[in-house]
Amino acid sequence: MADLRTSFAGLELKNPLIVSSSGLTNSAAKNKKWEEAGAAAVVLKSVFEEQILLHAGQMENYGHTEGDDYMVQYVRNHQLNETISLIRDTKEQCSIPVIASINCHSDSEWGEYAALFEQAGADALEINILSLRTARDYQAGSFQQMHVNVLKQVIKDIKIPVVVKLGSNLTAPVAMADRLSAHGAAGIVLFNRFYQPDIDIEKLEYTSGNVFSSPADLYNGLRWTAILSSKLPNFPVALSGGVHDGDAMVKALLAGASAVQVCSAIYQQGPDVITKMLDRVAAWQESKGFASLAAYRGRMNASAVGGEELFERTQFMRYYSSKAE
Numbered sequence: 059m060a061d062l063r064t065s066f067a068g069l070e071l072k073n074p075l076i077v078s079s080s081g082l083t084n085s086a087a088k089n090k091k092w093e094e095a096g097a098a099a100v101v102l103k104s105v106f107e108e109q110i111l112l113h114a115g116q117m118e119n120y121g122h123t124e125g126d127d128y129m130v131q132y133v134r135n136h137q138l139n140e141t142i143s144l145i146r147d148t149k150e151q152c153s154i155p156v157i158a159s160i161n162c163h164s165d166s167e168w169g170e171y172a173a174l175f176e177q178a179g180a181d182a183l184e185i186n187i188l189s190l191r192t193a194r195d196y197q198a199g200s201f202q203q204m205h206v207n208v209l210k211q212v213i214k215d216i217k218i219p220v221v222v223k224l225g226s227n228l229t230a231p232v233a234m235a236d237r238l239s240a241h242g243a244a245g246i247v248l249f250n251r252f253y254q255p256d257i258d259i260e261k262l263e264y265t266s267g268n269v270f271s272s273p274a275d276l277y278n279g280l281r282w283t284a285i286l287s288s289k290l291p292n293f294p295v296a297l298s299g300g301v302h303d304g305d306a307m308v309k310a311l312l313a314g315a316s317a318v319q320v321c322s323a324i325y326q327q328g329p330d331v332i333t334k335m336l337d338r339v340a341a342w343q344e345s346k347g348f349a350s351l352a353a354y355r356g357r358m359n360a361s362a363v364g365g366e367e368l369f370e371r372t373q374f375m376r377y378y379s380s381k382a383e
């Protein structure tokens with residue numbers, strides 16, 4: 059059997075396939091199923107700050123006008139208890155690392171919750187700051203600063219590794235990653251997937267666009283993985299987005315990813331896709347004569363192929379010159 063071992067953010071993994079945070083990972087029974095199919099780790103369904111505030115707001119509308127803070131606290135505790143049970147149950151049933159996840163868009167009291175997740179047995183924590191900035195008076199750089207503030211809040215009382223999952227809307231992911239690394243993040247996940255609004259032109263209504271990614275969604279993550287792994291070689295990257303088969307996994311690893319996170323492909327194809335993807339990576343690795351994953355990880359990152367230019371202007375020019383012929 060090919061040696062697919064890797065490490066990501068201080069976690070020793072039997073292979074690079076992590077099931078990413080979603081409804082796929084909201085029960086211990088499901089997590090057990092992914093483990094049996096071969097997954098090396100799971101990121102649990104996130105606790106959503108947005109949801110907590112929304113629920114608290116709804117309760118307020120039902121007449122609980124006094125003690126708003128109490129309501130927010132009540133809903134928060136309820137959601138936190140659910141996550142704590144999920145961590146405990148998954149740790150009981152699975153032997154792979156379990157990564158808890160917080161989805162937040164403000165720098166509130168996440169530190170307290172991070173400590174509870176650590177106590178419940180989480181092996182690592184992923185913080186996910188997916189948010190759009192639409193204010194006219196937005197101050198350049200404040201969104202990036204919020205990432206750092208949230209990380210500082212979360213990290214201060216815990217010892218487990220903390221990973222930051224970025225949205226793809228940041229101007230300069232390398233500078234962001236550098237700051238996060240300097241403030242103690244153990245790794246980075248590129249990228250989260252935004253809700254995609256679409257318009258039904260018959261009903262004149264907004265609808266949800268594709269919930270799931272397609273294989274073509276791989277390329278942006280691939281580009282930034284190749285650049286980041288060359289600029290910050292000691293800051294591990296997990297690529298998330300558009301990893302639908304073993305070939306995409308190989309590409310992510312060659313670009314320098316330490317791991318991949320997979321979601322849509324599992325929703326669409328079930329647990330077997332995990333096994334198929336791992337078999338494909340193993341077969342490819344053997345066919346190329348690589349004794350281990352470490353022998354080729356990052357072999358095609360930006361510095362290995364002559365610098366970032368390839369990921370910027372050159373490819374663009376080449377494409378158009380070949381089309382013009």
Ligand SMILES: Cc1cc2nc3c(=O)[nH]c(=O)nc-3n(C[C@H](O)[C@H](O)[C@H](O)COP(=O)(O)O)c2cc1C
Nearest residue numbers: 078079080104186250251271298299300320321322
């Ligand atoms: C139905 C669904 C639910 C998701 N829920 C979460 C979540 O709770 N927290 C999170 O960080 N990401 C969530 N995501 C994003 C995924 O973890 C993943 O980053 C994204 O879908 C890109 O990976 P993919 O191309 O393999 O789907 C969700 C994605 C989908 C499709």
